[in-house]
Amino acid sequence: MAAWKGRLGTVDILLHILWNNVLPLSLVIGLGIVLHRIFSLDIRTLSKLNFYLFSPAIMFELLYGTAISMQMFGQVLLFFVLFMLLQYAVLEVVVRVRKYKGGMRAAMRNSVLFYNSANYGIPINQLAFAGNTYTLSVQIIIMMMQSLIPNTYGIYSVNAHKADWRAIRKVILSMPVIYVIPLALLLRGLQVPLPGFVDISVGYLSDAFIGMALFTLGVQLGDMKGFLTRKLAADVGIATGLRLIAGPLLAWGVVTMMGIDEMMGAALIVSSAVPTSLSSVLLAVEFDNEKDFASQSVLVSTALSIVTVTAVIYLLRI
Numbered sequence: 001m002a003a004w005k006g007r008l009g010t011v012d013i014l015l016h017i018l019w020n021n022v023l024p025l026s027l028v029i030g031l032g033i034v035l036h037r038i039f040s041l042d043i044r045t046l047s048k049l050n051f052y053l054f055s056p057a058i059m060f061e062l063l064y065g066t067a068i069s070m071q072m073f074g075q076v077l078l079f080f081v082l083f084m085l086l087q088y089a090v091l092e093v094v095v096r097v098r099k100y101k102g103g104m105r106a107a108m109r110n111s112v113l114f115y116n117s118a119n120y121g122i123p124i125n126q127l128a129f130a131g132n133t134y135t136l137s138v139q140i141i142i143m144m145m146q147s148l149i150p151n152t153y154g155i156y157s158v159n160a161h162k163a164d165w166r167a168i169r170k171v172i173l174s175m176p177v178i179y180v181i182p183l184a185l186l187l188r189g190l191q192v193p194l195p196g197f198v199d200i201s202v203g204y205l206s207d208a209f210i211g212m213a214l215f216t217l218g219v220q221l222g223d224m225k226g227f228l229t230r231k232l233a234a235d236v237g238i239a240t241g242l243r244l245i246a247g248p249l250l251a252w253g254v255v256t257m258m259g260i261d262e263m264m265g266a267a268l269i270v271s272s273a274v275p276t277s278l279s280s281v282l283l284a285v286e287f288d289n290e291k292d293f294a295s296q297s298v299l300v301s302t303a304l305s306i307v308t309v310t311a312v313i314y315l316l317r318i
Contacts, residue, residue, distance in 0.1 A: 013313055025120075032216065056180040115275065120302070125270060134264075148181055
């Protein structure tokens with residue numbers, strides 16, 4: 001970790017996050033809001049494009065194109081399992097205290113358990129560690145798991161209170177990501193080259209993922225009839241606090257317990273500090289489950305992460 005200590009001051013990090021992460025995200029989200037107000041866009045179609053086309057493409061491209069050792073894979077995977085279990089335990093306490101029911105219970109879990117490891121986590125990783133390929137590989141494994149979980153557990157959680165297991169299983173098995181991940185790892189492991197036209201096509205679709213996901217969030221925000229009510233503000237505040245503050249604290253605990261080396265540990269803690277994932281909004285829209293809460297959790301946590309992510313990186317540096 002010494003290689004990245006002292007490279008950037010706190011103000012530099014704050015400005016970098018604002019300029020290179022938050023403002024670009026906000027601009028695309030704003031375009032979604034404006035265009036939906038003008039044209040009344042079909043958000044369900046946008047959601048399906050994200051789930052069935054752009055998300056699988058970016059996952060395939062990153063996994064196929066990145067060399068990851070089995071030792072690193074196993075260590076990061078163990079961290080991820082322990083970290084998610086701890087988050088889930090904390091969430092269970094909150095869910096019971098707040099007496100959430102049905103869809104709101106699932107929405108709260110998704111807003112905390114699913115975090116923005118792709119279009120936010122990867123740039124932050126490259127900022128904090130000066131483009132280090134080792135820490136980037138750590139982040140890609142986290143991103144892989146954060147893509148797989150929403151497409152399995154996430155789908156189950158938002159449908160469990162209103163559909164039977166057979167119907168839910170059918171939906172989960174229709175998600176391309178659960179097939180794309182093992183396929184990309186297998187082709188990478190066997191060193192199978194992709195035909196040129198396939199490689200180029202996957203690249204086009206992969207490049208479209210971030211913009212389309214952010215635009216979809218903007219369309220959902222533009223579809224809301226109002227902003228935060230008192231009750232919704234409390235729920236969004238709880239979700240944001242659990243994601244941005246409890247998240248990195250729990251990650252630090254797991255890293256310490258496992259005795260993970262300094263560089264990997266720092267990368268894992270930074271990966272846990274990012275805001276709520278766009279996946280939570282896509283799930284909410286696709287399955288009509290607490291869409292306003294999901295959208296506002298992403299928006300508020302992304303805005304406040306300017307301060308919290310900067311603080312996490314600063315504390316790791318000192």
